[in-house]
Amino acid sequence: MRDAKRNLMSLAAVVFLVVAFAGRVPQSISAPLPAPAAGSDLAGSIESAVVARACELIRQGRFDVAGELAKRAYAGSEGQLTGAPRQLVQILDEYEEIDRRRRLAREEAYTEALAELEKLKSEQAEDVNDVNDVNDLTEALAVIAKTGEFADSEQKVRLMSDAFVEETVRKAIDKAAEFEVRAKWLDAYTNCYYWLQAIDPNNEGYSDYADHLLDKATLAMAFEDSPCETSSERFAGVKKEMFTRAVDFLDTRYVTLVDYDKMGAEALKRCELLAEVLSSSARFADASQSGESSSSIVVEGILDSQKVAVWSAALAELKSEVKEASEGSGAFGRKDFLRIFEKVLTLNKLTVGLPETVLVSQFAEAALSALDPYTVIIWPKQIQDFEQMMTNEFMGIGIEISKRKGLLTVSSLLLDTPAFHSALDAGDIIEAVEGLETKDMSLSCAAKKIKGRAGTKVNLRVRRVSEDKSIPDKVFDITITRDRITVPTVRGWQRTTSGKWLHMVDEKNKIGFVRLTSFSGDTAPGLEQVLDDLESQGLRGLILDLRWNTGGLLDSAVDVADKFVDEGVIVKRKPGFGRAPIYDYESAHSRGTHPNYPVVILINGSSASASEIVAGALADEKYERATLVGTRTHGKGSVQGITGYLRDRAQLKYTMAYYHLPSGQRVESKKAMKEQGRTDWGVAPD
Structure with a gap:
């Protein structure tokens, strides 16, 4: 029974x-x-x-x-x-x-979206709507994407074969090409290829070209000054010695043999792209004519077509050199790679004249990306943000913000923070920070402006949108004193008016609900308090939500899993090349194990790293302690370490081991599996 x-x-x-x-x-x-x-x-x-x-x-x-x-x-x-x-x-x-x-809800949503699409068709026929206009084009793409989202398989086929849809897609591709010719890569992505991917997510041509546009847009934006920092400040403290020391360290500490020819190929490809982006960018071209620039970095050589040609030709020769060496009998090793790096630095001085800090940063980023997405250098300028991300602590006012339709919006207020005790409310639009307009400010820049030392004040101009259109929006100024903020990682299913999280989602069946947003040093103790409270209320089943939890500290994940398993291995780590192939074990302890009530864990494609360890361990056939519901997890499959070997406040985050579940199976990397044409990465739901 x-x-x-x-x-x-x-x-x-x-x-x-x-x-x-x-x-x-x-x-x-x-x-x-x-x-x-x-x-x-x-x-x-x-x-x-x-x-x-x-x-x-x-x-x-x-x-x-x-x-x-x-x-x-x-x-x-x-x-x-x-x-x-x-x-x-x-x-x-x-x-x-x-x-x-x-x-029924899906059918109603599809009918509503289809009606909106038919309206666009009729407006075009009456010359009211022109899909050649970028705003009308983007609107049409958004409606098509929305219709496709709610369509079943047969409806989707009819939708994609519709003449209006086919014409709109073709015009989006043409418009993106026009944007790219004018060096407006971000416009090409946001107005065209973002929506084309949404309309047809399985089209690799769309996704590859979208990545191409984003790469160029990201490079271009790296050279733009922002209200938070100049482009020169962005690369401050970068030294070539930091990268060479990183390469030396990885040679014996990386999880596998370092693929130097692949690193070289990616780095040289980035160097080519740098010259292409900077020489074709309208911002730099306009600056050379007007004398005004949106960048504090001056790259005079990039406007000299002859120097750019020499730079590109020499890079092509280096790429051939790397390819020939990797295909020949002799291996392309660490010394060969560093020799290519030095050649690029010398070539730069003789031709385009990029600031060395910029070139080193871009070369290093591209080279390390060839290894995996998680091995990166944290440059001195990035250390503070990195430490805040790892600890979930920062100095600020205690709000979570997002960009909604280009407007900086308060998503939520953290409990018992300066913002929570102020007149600010969720849904408010922050129009200005210290007098600086936020409309064209990036999310990260806005966050930096709002943060500051504890005890200092920040002035915000806020708009509260009126639900009644006959009543004007309320616009007001507010000054809030900053404090030390700890972002809670343990949340419930709903908050009371006082801001307290509710965790008992079903009082009759005594089913609890806990959402973990990340794994920090406070996560396991916070979860312990919630579980004790739920169990005192007669908890009979627990839902643990790890959706969109991208991970965090390994120790925290082990401590969370340990609460539900009384003994045995939680996770095994296989160390990297150059060290003894002996597994490191993290095991459960009988003390503090909670009752054996059913546990269901929610997962999705954004559940990564530490989330995969918890979900995988508790659902592992060795324990069968939890049932997984949702979609396959992200597929990170590796453990990162951090070293200060680079010196001068720079750090290297590197992949040091692969992790295996209690029964021994490895959590496979999404990147590696996709390269093999496989889809069995991460942790699968039950």
């Missing part, structure tokens, strides 16, 4: 997660779960077999099959059902109703 009740409790939690995934939260999942009757035993009975099989089907995501099984088994006797069978039917009936509402 205990196993049947445990299965039903897990089932109730899974059904809740289906609702939570759709963004809807019911008042109750099902009827209250009764306590097991003393001495009862359903083992071997038909009822027990039906319940067990239905629960297994639910775990496989086969809700419809489970429903059919229950209907056949209990046909004609629904009114006489009691105990576990009755509860099973109630839960499946509720899921069926939830699914019906979801399908």
